[in-house]
Amino acid sequence: xxxxxxxxxxxxxxxxxxxxxxxxxxxxxxxxxxxxxxxxxxxxxxxxxxxxxxxxxxxxxxxxxxxxxxxxxxxxxxxxxxxxxxxxxxxxxxxxxxxxxxxxxxxxxxxxxxxxxxxxxxxxxxxxxxxxxxxxxxxxxxxxxxxxxxxxxxxxxxxxxxxxxxxxxxxxxxxxxxxxxxxxxxxxxxxxx
Numbered sequence: 001x002x003x004x005x006x007x008x009x010x011x012x013x014x015x016x017x018x019x020x021x022x023x024x025x026x027x028x029x030x031x032x033x034x035x036x037x038x039x040x041x042x043x044x045x046x047x048x049x050x051x052x053x054x055x056x057x058x059x060x061x062x063x064x065x066x067x068x069x070x071x072x073x074x075x076x077x078x079x080x081x082x083x084x085x086x087x088x089x090x091x092x093x094x095x096x097x098x099x100x101x102x103x104x105x106x107x108x109x110x111x112x113x114x115x116x117x118x119x120x121x122x123x124x125x126x127x128x129x130x131x132x133x134x135x136x137x138x139x140x141x142x143x144x145x146x147x148x149x150x151x152x153x154x155x156x157x158x159x160x161x162x163x164x165x166x167x168x169x170x171x172x173x174x175x176x177x178x179x180x181x182x183x184x185x186x187x188x189x190x191x192x193x
Contacts, residue, residue, distance in 0.1 A: 022105060028098035034115040042146060044115025048122025049142050051091075055084055056126075077131045088123040092169055095120055100165030110160065110168050117172035121145055124176030128184040137192045141183045148175035 033043035059080035095116035102114055125145045129137055148156065149172055156178070159170040186192045 018105075022101060025098040025101035026105075028094055029102040029114045029116050031115050031119060034113040040112055040115050041118050041149065044118030045122045045142060045146055045149070047115070048119040048125075048145075049138055051087070051119060052084070052123055052126045053138070055087055056080065059083055080131060081127065084123065084127055088120060088127070091116065091123060092120045092173060095169045096165035098165070099168040103164050103168065114168055117169045118145075118149065120169060121149060121172035121176030121179070124173060125179040125183060127180050129187050132193075133187070134193050137183065137187060140186060140192045141179060144179035144182050145176055148178045153178070 031044055031047045033047055034040045036043050059076070062076070062079055098116060099114045103109065103111060106113075122142065122145050125141045126138075129141070152171065152175070156171050156174045159174060160167050162170050183192070
């Protein structure tokens with residue numbers, strides 16, 4: 001039986017950071033938006049969309065530079081995807097560390113204030129989309145990730161039983177992968193652009 005995410009409007013007093021390490025973990029794990037009293041997971045996903053948008057904008061500038069230097073479109077796409085993959089790995093590993101500390105501090109399994117897992121899952125959702133995409137792709141990716149994150153089809157729910165931050169992050173990583181597959185298929189069929 002999987003654990004259910006504990007929702008709290010405010011973090012318990014014991015969750016208050018007691019050291020610099022706790023403070024960094026708390027900010028990373030909550031991305032600040034985890035403290036919003038309604039739909040913190042949705043806000044965390046929105047942070048993931050925003051982070052993807054910033055990474056993509058930076059990649060577009062590199063792409064324009066690459067065009068001036070005769071770099072192929074495939075190379076530009078590889079560059080964007082490499083940057084996105086590195087960012088996703090950093091967020092995921094930092095999330096495991098931060099979520100573990102916050103879970104330990106709050107003494108709650110998968111506390112609702114932890115949303116860095118949604119950020120990582122949302123980034124994964126966009127890993128395989130084409131270089132040229134429109135706002136519908138972002139919206140459909142956002143909705144697809146939220147659907148898989150809430151629905152938790154097999155074996156996503158089973159991953160919640162993993163220990164501490166790994167369990168918190170793993171189910172959203174797989175939900176992001178499911179959403180990425182769906183979004184890639186929709187983009188390949190030109191249903192979203």
